[in-house]
Amino acid sequence: MEQISFLIILLLIIGIVLIIISLMQKDHPKQYKNDDNDKKYEALQPSLDEANQAIKDLNELHEYMMSELNKKQKELMLIYDIIDEKERKLKELQEIPLKEPMKNQKVISDPSTLDEELSTRERVKDMYEKGMNIETIAKTLNIGKGEVQLLISLFFKEH
Structure with missing residues (x-):
């Protein structure tokens, strides 16, 4: 009887050791x-x-x-x-x-008036650089404010 209980205890210890080893292998x-x-x-x-x-x-x-x-x-x-x-x-x-002829009508009788159109662009640029506002430029050159704004935006694009 003593041998059987020793064997049972030994088997229990071996079982516990095997369970511990298997748990360690799962974590490893x-x-x-x-x-x-x-x-x-x-x-x-x-x-x-x-x-x-x-x-x-x-x-x-x-x-x-x-x-x-x-x-x-x-x-x-x-x-x-x-x-x-x-x-x-x-x-x-x-x-x-x-x-009757219109007041603001431009009649191009000679090609030199085309240069006036180019000079208008330059005059707008110069006047704006001198600090004149859009309304003043438009009145001085007898052109629309929108045209002045367009010319200014083309000359001075934001960078």
Whole structure:
């Protein structure tokens, strides 16, 4: 009887030792897996950093492109306004009878008047650089404010 109880105790001890060993072996491979994952993460880190930098660069490019598009849209809206103003003036002029010459009518009798048109552009630029406002320039040169704004925006584009 004593041998049987000794055997039972011995078997219990062996069973407990085997259970402990099996539990230790389950934890040990996880350590290897974590080390492998850390090594893989370290190997991928430069690629992840490059991808993050590319995303930042793309965001900056997006912001720049949007600001440029907004600027161009504003310029186009100004041009559309000028066109609408010119179209309205043209309709008004078409309604006036042609019995007598119009006050603001320009008759090009010789080619030297084409130089006046070029000099108008230069005069707008010079007057604006001297600090004159748009209304004053328009009145002085007898042209529309929209035309002055357009010429100024073409000469002095925002950078």
